[in-house]
Amino acid sequence: MDEYWDNVYRTTPLEKTGWYERDPSTSLRLLTECGLRRDDLILDVGAGASTFLDHVLELGYSKAIAVDISEVALSLLRTRLSEEASSSVRWIVDDVSKPGELGTLHDIALWHDRAFLHFLLEKAERAAYMETLRGVVRSGGFVILAAFSLEGAKRCGGLPIRNYSGEMFAELLGDDFRLIETVDHTYTNRSGKRRPYVYARFQRD
Structure with a gap:
C-alpha cells in the first residue's frame, strides 16, 4: 500500500488530487476549540502533503507529529515548510493499523485524522486503529475525525472507502471518548466536485 500512495504523490500534483483542501478551516476551528497549550503534542494521522500542519504551525503550536504511510507525501510536506517550521515536526512513516514507531508515542493532546480511517474496510483493521489511538492519546486529550459522509464519495484516490456518520464515529471510539460535536461540511475541489x-470532535475521559 505504501508503494501505491508513493506513486500517487509522485504522479499527481497535490492541488489536482480529489481530497486537496487549501484552507482546512473546519479542522482548524475544531482544533482551536480544544483549548490546547501551544506546546501540546498534535498528531496528524494520514498527514500526506496536506496543508493542515502548515496552518497549525502558523498558529503558534510548536510540537507536531506527521504520520503517513507514504514517505513521498511526507517529503513533499517537509519540503514545503520552512526549515524552522519543519524542525517543529516529528516525521513518521508508518501504518496506523500496523504501527511501529507510532505505537511508541504517548501523551498526545490531539489526534487529527481526515485522511486515513475511511480506508480501513475490515473490522480487524479498525480495531487495530483504535488500539493505537487508545495507546497514545492522553487522558483528557482530544480526537478529531473526518471522513466522507454517508452521502459522500464512495472512493478516494482510486480506492474504496467506508463512509461515516457522527454516530458511527462515536460507536467506533466507545464510551471512554465523549462526543462534543459533529459538523457536516461540504467543500468543492478544484475540479468543481462537491x-x-x-x-x-471527542474528548477522552
Missing part, C-alpha cells in the same frame, strides 16, 4: 464530509 465533497460532503462529516467531522466529529
